[in-house]
Amino acid sequence: MENSNMKSVMETYKRLNIAPTEGKGSWLFDEGGEKYLDFIAGISTNALGHSHPKLVKAIQEQAEKLIHCSNLYEIPIQAEVAGMITDATDFDKVFFCNSGAESVEAAIKLARKHAFMNHGEAKHEILTFSKSFHGRTYGGLTATAQPALQEGFGPMPEGFRYAPFGDLEAAEKLVGPGTTAILVEPIQGEGGINVAPEGFLEGLRELCDENNALLIFDEVQTGMGRTGHLFAYMGMGVVPDVLTSAKGLGGGFPVGAMMAKEECAALTPGTHGSTFGGNPLAMAAVKAVLETVNTPEFLEEVRFKGKVLKNALEDLARRTDGAEVRGEGLLLGLDLGEDMGPKVFEYCLGEKVLVNLIGGTTIRMAPPLTVTRTEVRHALNTFRGGVDAMKAIEMPEAAVA
Numbered sequence: 001m002e003n004s005n006m007k008s009v010m011e012t013y014k015r016l017n018i019a020p021t022e023g024k025g026s027w028l029f030d031e032g033g034e035k036y037l038d039f040i041a042g043i044s045t046n047a048l049g050h051s052h053p054k055l056v057k058a059i060q061e062q063a064e065k066l067i068h069c070s071n072l073y074e075i076p077i078q079a080e081v082a083g084m085i086t087d088a089t090d091f092d093k094v095f096f097c098n099s100g101a102e103s104v105e106a107a108i109k110l111a112r113k114h115a116f117m118n119h120g121e122a123k124h125e126i127l128t129f130s131k132s133f134h135g136r137t138y139g140g141l142t143a144t145a146q147p148a149l150q151e152g153f154g155p156m157p158e159g160f161r162y163a164p165f166g167d168l169e170a171a172e173k174l175v176g177p178g179t180t181a182i183l184v185e186p187i188q189g190e191g192g193i194n195v196a197p198e199g200f201l202e203g204l205r206e207l208c209d210e211n212n213a214l215l216i217f218d219e220v221q222t223g224m225g226r227t228g229h230l231f232a233y234m235g236m237g238v239v240p241d242v243l244t245s246a247k248g249l250g251g252g253f254p255v256g257a258m259m260a261k262e263e264c265a266a267l268t269p270g271t272h273g274s275t276f277g278g279n280p281l282a283m284a285a286v287k288a289v290l291e292t293v294n295t296p297e298f299l300e301e302v303r304f305k306g307k308v309l310k311n312a313l314e315d316l317a318r319r320t321d322g323a324e325v326r327g328e329g330l331l332l333g334l335d336l337g338e339d340m341g342p343k344v345f346e347y348c349l350g351e352k353v354l355v356n357l358i359g360g361t362t363i364r365m366a367p368p369l370t371v372t373r374t375e376v377r378h379a380l381n382t383f384r385g386g387v388d389a390m391k392a393i394e395m396p397e398a399a400v401a
């Protein structure tokens with residue numbers, strides 16, 4: 001399909017020539033009747049796949065009752081969903097917004113306000129990490145320690161320091177009495193599916209405790225069952241003070257949340273807000289997703305499918321020079337290097353298996369959490385087929401032998 005009909009849309013995305021108009025489960029369909037296995041799910045967003053009956057019904061029923069209601073009033077379904085979240089996590093207070101970047105903004109503001117109230121203005125620094133991604137707003141973008149993404153948008157807001165991801169010693173040197181928070185993705189998503197090395201998150205927790213700073217986990221991508229735990233921190237044994245969520249939270253419906261422990265819930269009336277944040281329609285979506293995802297059986301099945309996929313990808317990586325598999329649960333990256341990565345990505349597209357290429361080297365997989373075991377096998381066969389086809393091109397004599 002030609003992209004010419006997109007000419008009035010601002011070109012902030014490099015789009016593929018695919019135009020899905022319908023979805024069912026793990027599959028997307030275009031108007032020409034072509035079908036695609038969606039192994040990226042809106043980048044970790046369509047947690048329940050497409051047109052999940054429970055999610056559709058929840059949104060339909062709520063739309064008929066009340067779509068929007070101002071935060072000037074009490075919103076019973078917002079209170080109910082906040083309670084579901086605090087019951088399911090280590091947090092006591094939830095602020096709702098509409099996207100990941102907004103949840104990060106809320107976390108940054110909360111951390112600064114918390115430090116300001118307890119220690120005064122001098123304590124305002126926020127430490128983040130190389131290859132991080134925290135959204136496109138000025139706060140989120142400044143926290144995003146990727147010079148290429150910040151270029152041309154200066155001056156950036158002050159008060160951010162950056163350390164290499166995984167380097168605890170470097171972090172120690174940058175943290176002190178002036179630090180208000182450390183903001184980190186427990187598994188970096190956009191940066192390449194980078195898992196924090198052993199001891200790193202524990203070390204950051206200690207650094208925060210020693211310096212009266214808040215530990216903020218950005219779980220916009222890793223949350224809502226993606227790693228086989230409701231939030232990734234629950235499988236890691238490190239509890240942050242603040243957590244940001246979006247992407248899978250509404251199963252594709254735009255909604256974000258910032259959660260905090262009671263002691264640091266420093267935002268008070270008039271200090272923060274969002275017109276649409278926590279609206280009844282979004283809350284109905286979150287409720288349906290939470291009820292579906294947050295059961296031991298569902299999360300167990302995510303871990304199982306993730307393990308099957310990861311084991312098979314690791315086999316594939318072992319017989320491929322320089323390849324590596326990273327990630328947890330159903331958030332996995334197959335790093336094939338600069339040469340093979342893009343080629344295998346193209347192969348997958350040709351086979352109508354949708355994944356995403358990050359950093360020019362890594363195939364990112366984030367299928368719907370409801371993906372079936374058969375669909376996982378289908379995707380695996382495609383990845384194997386892609387790697388084998390590229391090897392055959394590179395070493396034709398070996399393929400013949």
Ligand SMILES: *Cc1c(COP(=O)(O)O)cnc(C)c1O
Nearest residue numbers: 099100101133134135189220221
């Ligand atoms: C996607 C993402 C964001 C930004 O979310 P938006 O909804 O696009 O604003 C922030 N942090 C992380 C970790 C993300 O993956």
